[in-house]
Amino acid sequence: MGSPLKKIMLCSSEKEIFSVEEQVMVQHSVIINNMIEDGSYNHEESKIPLDCVDSKTLKKVIDYCTHHTHHHNDNQEDLEAWDAQFLNVDSNGLYDLLMAANYLEIRNLMDLIYRTIKNMIKGKKIDEIRRILNIKDHGFTPEEEEQNRKEYPHFY
Incomplete structure (x- = not known):
């Protein structure tokens, strides 16, 4: 043994x-x-x-x-x-x-x-990725978030 x-x-x-x-x-x-x-x-x-x-x-x-x-x-x-x-x-x-x-x-x-x-x-959009990964605070102000949505609509 x-x-x-x-x-x-x-x-x-x-x-x-x-x-x-x-x-x-x-x-x-x-x-x-x-x-x-x-x-x-x-x-x-x-x-x-x-x-x-x-x-x-x-x-x-x-x-x-x-x-x-x-x-x-x-x-x-x-x-x-x-x-x-x-x-x-x-x-x-x-x-x-x-x-x-x-x-x-x-x-x-x-x-x-x-x-x-x-x-x-x-292949997921940013909002769906946040939901999947349980990301609540993305660190952007509402104004920055809106600017990102305008500049990068294909991600949202």
Whole structure:
């Protein structure tokens, strides 16, 4: 029998602890990999605080990393179908995942989310993009908004 897999402890913003195979996170997260390589993570005593990531989002990030570690040899169609189901979340959930992937430097997950967002808004008018992405304050004064509508009617 092989030796047990080494685990790391991740701590969400709500202080919930997640025990994860080290290799799963090292393979996907530049930040976690750097912490392991430079010795700043002590397996016996440490947990990695992820104060910017809530428990629900961290669980999804771990699910993504675990799936892509253990199923990386699956055919492309199966992985794409899993990814599509994985990202079947509302715009707030998508935003939270993007922020967590950015914070942990999980490039494949960031790329997947960016492609998903691009496909969601492709060919849409500005007002519809704002609705899809739940953008309430666009930063323009009413006068600037009116000027934009006049100058760029094809976007509205």
